[in-house]
Amino acid sequence: MKVKVFVTTKAGVxxxxxxAVEQAVHTMGYSSxxxxxxxxYMEFNIIADNREQAAAQVEQMCEKLLANPVVEDYRYELEE
Amino acid sequence: MKVKVFVTTKAGVxxxxxxAVEQAVHTMGYSSxxxxxxxxYMEFNIIADNREQAAAQVEQMCEKLLANPVVEDYRYELEE
Numbered sequence: 050m051k052v053k054v055f056v057t058t059k060a061g062v063x064x065x066x067x068x069a070v071e072q073a074v075h076t077m078g079y080s081s082x083x084x085x086x087x088x089x090y091m092e093f094n095i096i097a098d099n100r101e102q103a104a105a106q107v108e109q110m111c112e113k114l115l116a117n118p119v120v121e122d123y124r125y126e127l128e129e
Numbered sequence: 130m131k132v133k134v135f136v137t138t139k140a141g142v143x144x145x146x147x148x149a150v151e152q153a154v155h156t157m158g159y160s161s162x163x164x165x166x167x168x169x170y171m172e173f174n175i176i177a178d179n180r181e182q183a184a185a186q187v188e189q190m191c192e193k194l195l196a197n198p199v200v201e202d203y204r205y206e207l208e209e
Contacts, residue, residue: 109159
């Protein structure tokens with residue numbers, strides 16, 4: 050099963066990377082770009098008996114390692 | 130319009146971050162995880178007259194700034 054994980058900073062948490070990219074694209078002339086948020090994107094394969102087991106494992110990995118629950122949110126997609 | 134950009138290392142390009150995460154999740158007991166690839170995930174809003182104009186601007190930003198065309202691939206999604 051293919052897993053895609055998206056980790057983004059929680060709303061309200063300062064995103065200096067996002068602010069820097071926003072400034073850079075404005076400088077390049079794309080002044081209509083707003084609210085740039087930068088996060089992590091992860092792809093991997095996982096072997097599991099069913100979707101529920103895969104989901105449980107992915108959530109555990111996110112909670113323990115892939116996302117920092119204090120300042121980051123995560124969501125994931127499972128593809129058969 | 131909301132834009133989501135996904136930047137990943139090209140196939141065949143070494144992904145040390147991915148390898149490190151793969152080893153870490155194996156150590157945590159998730160031995161069935163394979164082929165971990167880590168990339169960047171970006172969200173932002175853009176004002177454009179239509180989808181084509183938005184797509185053209187996003188592609189220019191990706192080519193010039195958001196992705197390194199030598200070692201990275203990018204794809205994006207536009208949401209009205």
